[in-house]
Amino acid sequence: MGLLAMASAKGSPGVTTASMLFAALWPRPSIMVECDPSGGDVALRMPGADGEPLDTNPGLLNLVAAGRRSLYADLVRQHTEQIIGGLEVITGMTTPEQAAGLGQWEPLGALFSELPGTDSVVDLGRIGAGTPQNAILASASAVVLVVDTVPSNVVHLRERLRKVSDGLGGEAGAPLHVVVVAPPKRSRAVAEIRDAIVQSQTPVEAVHHLAHDTTGAAFFLGQVTGSPARTALVRSAQPIVDALAARTAGAFLPADRAVEVTS
Numbered sequence: 329m330g331l332l333a334m335a336s337a338k339g340s341p342g343v344t345t346a347s348m349l350f351a352a353l354w355p356r357p358s359i360m361v362e363c364d365p366s367g368g369d370v371a372l373r374m375p376g377a378d379g380e381p382l383d384t385n386p387g388l389l390n391l392v393a394a395g396r397r398s399l400y401a402d403l404v405r406q407h408t409e410q411i412i413g414g415l416e417v418i419t420g421m422t423t424p425e426q427a428a429g430l431g432q433w434e435p436l437g438a439l440f441s442e443l444p445g446t447d448s449v450v451d452l453g454r455i456g457a458g459t460p461q462n463a464i465l466a467s468a469s470a471v472v473l474v475v476d477t478v479p480s481n482v483v484h485l486r487e488r489l490r491k492v493s494d495g496l497g498g499e500a501g502a503p504l505h506v507v508v509v510a511p512p513k514r515s516r517a518v519a520e521i522r523d524a525i526v527q528s529q530t531p532v533e534a535v536h537h538l539a540h541d542t543t544g545a546a547f548f549l550g551q552v553t554g555s556p557a558r559t560a561l562v563r564s565a566q567p568i569v570d571a572l573a574a575r576t577a578g579a580f581l582p583a584d585r586a587v588e589v590t591s
């Protein structure tokens with residue numbers, strides 16, 4: 329089915345957190361895949377469904393090793409683990425050195441975008457000119473760039489949006505969304521980023537506001553207490569996930585290219 333590619337242009341705005349969160353809220357069967365060449369975090373943060381530390385053996389590196397001759401969907405099932413809360417994940421590499429030798433990014437994108445009955449939410453980490461995981465973007469049904477409100481990071485975002493949009497084929501390509509991580513009351517900052525994007529004339533389909541919420545984010549650091557569903561983070565994520573899931577549901581809906589803000 330579809331592949332939702334999640335990435336940042338600068339800083340650490342919360343891509344891994346948002347990737348886990350979006351996959352967990354996804355309305356169809358989904359897996360979260362860590363394809364950040366700088367190294368995965370999920371196995372370091374999240375316990376398994378049984379409360380024990382995750383085993384990094386199944387993860388991405390071993391999937392690629394097992395699929396040296398050909399990558400096929402069953403390998404994904406064999407290298408998937410369940411984390412606490414029930415989310416299915418493929419954990420990333422533990423060191424950047426492992427990523428350097430991977431060399432399989434494009435076929436991995438094709439694999440994760442064609443899983444029978446399952447969508448994948450793929451954490452690409454920070455993307456830039458020539459980062460190897462860019463090859464996965466070619467298989468994306470939709471692309472999300474995550475940004476915080478630090479002004480210099482927003483400048484980097486605009487430059488990266490233009491490059492990613494060109495790589496996706498502009499208006500005709502996969503839809504490009506921006507997720508701004510900002511405190512719930514700072515919707516004005518999100519609107520300003522939206523305006524900057526409109527002025528740069530990049531074909532971005534929507535700019536969303538994801539709550540900066542330490543309580544909700546702590547759940548994705550493995551500090552599982554209380555009900556995450558009631559946190560500002562999860563409540564702000566649900567409409568974003570619904571919009572993205574609609575755009576990755578096989579046949580794309582006709583695109584209204586006007587930039588909208590959801591908050």
Ligand SMILES: Nc1ncnc2c1ncn2[C@@H]1O[C@H](COP(=O)(O)OP(=O)(O)OP(=O)(O)O)[C@@H](O)[C@H]1O
Pocket residue numbers: 336339340341342343344345346364369453454509538539540541542545546548549561
């Ligand atoms: N929406 C949020 N609200 C509050 N804190 C957040 C949010 N998202 C992430 N964080 C916190 O920010 C830190 C970095 O988050 P995360 O690892 O998701 O970012 P990243 O962009 O994937 O970073 P990296 O560049 O290391 O891959 C973590 O401590 C996380 O708990």
Ligand SMILES: [Mg+2]
Pocket residue numbers: 343344345364369451453
């Ligand atoms: Mg990350």
